[in-house]
Amino acid sequence: MARTRAQGRRALPGTPPYAPNVGRGGRDDGLDAQPDAGLDALMDAVVSMSTDLDIATVLDRLVAAGRTLTGASYGALGVLGPHGGLQEFVHSGLDAATVARIGDLPQGRGVLGAVVASPHPLRLHDVADCPASVGFPPHHPQMRTFLGVPVRARGAVFGNLYLTDKRGGADFTARDEQVAVALAASAGVALEHARAYRQVREHERWLEQAAACTAALTSGRPLEEAVAEVGALVRAATGAAAAHLHVRADDLPTGVADDLSGRAPVVRRLPDGTVLGVPGDAWALLVPLRSGERWVGGLTAGWPADTVTGATAGRVHTPGPPDDLASVAGFGEQLALALDVAGAQGDRARLAVLEERERIARDLHDMVIQRLFAIGLDVQGAAQDAVRPDVARRLGTAVDDLDETIKDVRTTIFRLGTRGAEAGRGLRHRIDAEVVAARRGLGFVPHLRTDGVTATVPDDVADDAVAVVREALANVARHARAHEVVVRVQVGTDLVVEVQDDGVGIPPDADRSGLANVAGRAASRGGTSSAAALPEGGSLVRWSVPLP
Incomplete structure (x- = not known):
């Protein structure tokens, strides 16, 4: 029998024009006036698909109903991904052992790709006759007759239903095609509801992940540990091969830094995803994190492109970036807020440490050093009055020891009142040095009182404050003839x-x-200063400037 020829286009009510339909001998078999015995079966299939909101269940029922109503030996449905290619492939008719031998299942090329490229029904007498055919992989059953129809949801093609090898060796008829188109149209409505339900669930999952990531970042653990946990949570939630949270601008991956510094999540296909931890062709989800106008971080996630994984129970799913970027943007806002809170917690903890160091330094200076000075003066006076030389020598040695002890305590105070590389340059250290130096002109050491965290004062403001203390103490030494001076x-x-x-x-x-x-x-x-005599005697110099 001669090979079949392409038939003319036919249009069914409510469907787009058909692609060329092929039947044996050029006849449109099955288009007659006899009653449709499969109408009840079709209605049962439609009702079955409409009663479930789970997309996976709807797809399984659609493929099973397509095989039953058309007499196909094999059936499959390829779900188009939001960024191209097949995101999911549901198949029926192949046993597990055959699937395991085949390995990677179709990715939307060949005849399947022809239906994707031209979303109209396609009937073939022999798959090999299609110009787009690329043959079958090893261990794949040889299939001949073919019927493919698009499945539409919300006016867009959701995927394609593929049916092959009509039982008995016959071709798929025009009536089979009509049934498959009707089944696909009904499935589109059910899938529209199921997809809306899935989007709601996806949004809820993003909210759950936002709560989990917020808990990790604000737990008080070291930031490095919390950042690593956020990456693990995102990987688990999205099926990404790699996910990372970046909190430093100089740590952003090369090639995507501009996207991570933007204002909205983007999905990009990278020819080399190594910078994201996904070697080779990869999909990238890039989420900039902002708190108001301020950049606080960036989230990256990557998936291998054109890789089908997870073939189980007649279903193959290709993980990929989410298509609901609005939910991702909401997740990013929550993550940015959590980073802000974590930063504030760290600042408070560091401030608490500085305040405690300042308190210890203040207590050492005000309580310990002043007493040591007093003791030293008493011992020195006793040494001058001592009659026996050996006693005077021992008292002199004690005075020297006290001086060394005071130096050691001052060194400890300086270290407590300074920060890391700024040791020896902090405000408290510098003012304390001025107070000690004033002893030469005054004949005694002034008292120093501090309140607040002096380590937070900017260096340029500290320079002015030190100069003010130096000038005020010099004036007291020249004019006041004072017995006691207090620096606050x-x-x-x-x-x-x-x-x-x-x-x-x-x-x-x-x-x-x-x-x-x-x-x-x-x-x-922008500050003020004053110098005035006090009613009870003495004078007071006061200098005040706002801190940035």
Whole structure:
């Protein structure tokens, strides 16, 4: 019998024009007026598909119904991925052993690809006659007759139903085609509802992952551990081969840094996904994370492209990037907020450590050093009054030991009041050095009182504060004839420095160039300064500037 020829196009109500339909001998078999005995079976199949909201179940029932209603030996349905190719492939008629021998199942090329490229019904007497045919892989059953119809949902092609090898060796008829088109149209409605349900579930899963990632980031664990857990959670939720959370701008993968610095999630196909941890051709999901206008991080996830995995129980699913980018954007917003909270927690913890260090340093200075000084002066006076030389020598040695002890305590205070590489340059250390140096001019060491975290004061502001303390102490040494001086430093929204003495006050004829310099430093920073005599005696110099 001669090979079949392509028939003319026919249009069914409510369906697009058909691709060439082929039947034996050029006849359109089955288009007659006899009653359709399969109508009840078709209606049963439609009802069966409409009663479930799970896409996987609907697809399985669609393939099974297609085989039953058309008499096909084999059936399959290829679901188109949102970014091209087949995302899912459901098949029926092949046993598990045959599937295992075949290995990778179709990815939408050859005859299957022809139906994808031209989404119209296609009937063939012999698959090998189709110009798009590329043959079968090893161990694949040889299939001859073929019927393919598109499955539409919301006006777009969702996938294609493939039926092969009509039982008895006959060709698929026009009536088979009509039944398959009707079945596919009904399945499209059911799939539309099922897909909407799946999108709701996907949105819920993204919300669940957002809660899990937030818990990981705000748990108080080291940031590196929390970031690694976020990557693992995203991989588990999306089926990605690799996923990473980047929290440093200089750590972004090359080639995608611009996308991760943008404002909305994007999906890209990369010729080489090695930068994401997926060698070779890969799909990439790139999610910039922003807190308001501020960039706080970026999330990457990658999937191998054109790789079909997970063939089980007649179903093959190809993991790929999500198509609901609106839910991904919401997830990104929650992740950015969690990173912000984690950063605030870290800042609070560091501030608490600094405050405790400041408190210890303050207590050491105010309580220990002052007492040691007093003891040293008493011992020194006793040594001068000692009659026996050996006693005077021992008391002198004790004074020297006390001086060394004071130096050691001061060194400890300096280390407590400074940060890492800035040791020896912190505000408390520098003011304390000025206080100690003032002993030469005053004859005694002034008291130093600090309140707040001096380590947070910027270096340029600290420079001015140190100069103010130096100038104020020099004025006291020159004019006040004081017996006690107190230096106070308070750090809050403003930096306040006060130098108070119990001397004779500021003489009217005193040179005020130094005080003018103090006032100029305050004015340049939008602050204030004052110098005045106190009613109870002595004077007070006060200098205050706002902190950035």
